Amino acid sequence: MPTDPCILAATPLENYFPVFVLLMMAIGFAFANVVLTRFIGPMRSGRTKDETYESGMTPIGTARKRFNVRFYILAMTFLVFDVEVIFLYPWATTFANIDPSGEQGAVFLGRVLFFMATTVIAYVYGYRKGIFRFD
């Protein structure tokens, strides 16, 4: 069980500064590569060469087509569960640091079990609707 008091201490904002440095380095690296590679190496074009490679077939139409709605449903379901997981993190951190076996712990546990039960309902509904079948 956690005993370290600094676990709950706030982080000074300046500790994020190295992330900013790394971000600048990464962006610089990525864009330098993307830009420089246009200037090194040959640049030729032609009618056949510019075509997309679709296993050797001449492409028919563009790829900007309608696609299966299941990806959309999947993304929406993902949102439900992802938000739930993110909400659980602060709870988990707090729950382990209060006295979990005491009265407050019971309230904490009961509330989150109710919260997870709502997600289970959503899951069962989705399952009954057949959105996890992917066939």
Place this chain on the structure above:
Amino acid sequence: MLDAVLDRIFPLSPQVFVGIITGVVALNAIVGTIPLLIYFERKISAYIQDRLGPNRVGFDLGLPILQKLFRGFGFWGLGQSAADGLKFVLKEDFTPRGADKFLFSLAPAAAVVPAMIGWAVIPWGGALEVGSIVLGGRELVAAGTVQVMAANINAGFMYLLAIAALGVYGVTLGGWASNNKFSFLGGLRASAGMISYEIPMGLSILVIVLMAGSVRPTSIVEQQIGDGAVWFILAHPLAALLMYTCILAECNRAPFDNAEAEQELVGGFHTEYSAMRFALFFLAEYTHMIAGSAFFVMLFLGGYHLPGVALTTPEETGLLAVLAKFVVFFTKVVLSICFMMLVRWTIPRIRYDQVLKLAWQTLIPVSMVLVVSTSVMVYLGRTLWWQTAVMNLALSLALMVIWPYLPRADVNRRVPLAGSRFSPLPGEAVRTGVSNPVALTDNPMPDKNQGLVSVH
């Protein structure tokens, strides 16, 4: 004026100073390790397939004098990755017709940037005691005890999860912008797979957060070290298994690499990419592997700790201890990556709908049950490592027992098109043509007398 500005800036917090140094060193170490990892992967795959793998390309660079010097010595093919990298730089940067030019260029950058900053919260080397740095009478860096990691922040796991989720954008944009149907499908598949496996990953990390009561990476590692504490993989084997599976899927590694299934999708979302833009996708994939493995090592394999070695405990804060811890940590990461490669070259790729089914029908329910069980264990105060291990194993056993009784969608079921030749409306008899009775009846040995065929 200048003094006032300098007074505001200095002395720097030692954590920031060490953090920047660690970040830059680790970034270069990671990018420099990737060619070696590619070499490892090719060698491992070669030995698994009873081949030799790259063993010719050395470092003679085609120069006659070096060729003479290294005669008969190929450096075990170590030059292969360097040659590949050079080739990436010199190749033509191709953009297909009809591609969205801006997004097509943006996608590799969007893939590689999150990969390169995601590991900032990995505690490579534990605590380090630093003295103050004084230059010209001004204290540049204050003295203190710091953590050898790029960003010592208390919301470390949230940061890692958030940045890991950003990796989806590069893949999706790359697939969409190419104007290639195969790329588009590959990008869709990759994004669907990555977001699906994010949920069980978050839930299995939650198990560890419940045990440790913190999302600060350093304290997670420290709680796996000491008397009565064990690595979390022993306390939570099921969570470790879930987590490793999810990391494989997040990195688009086999057996979940349907985004680039060659047999179906050419090259997946990077079919149309060439030169350095392709190399950036490749770099992002391998950096994800390193970051994911480091994450796994930090959560479940004790981070920088080696049992029985006093130098790798948090109490040691010298420079030597930090070096030893870094070596231990990186060795564990490389071993984990080698295990990923073994998995890739031994387990065949599973079908795409099975990938998503595994996430939504198996991993998410199992990890939710695991989270609930763990929180009940915490409530009951049963948090010794063997107690949670028994809980994990009992849960696994219970799942195996009830598995056959769970509802399950049928595989490859027939979707009838009502009114067609194959699925006639009720009471309708269909006269089949003579052209191809095998295809019409689904019957391997068709009746010679064609005519009215009963259609199921």
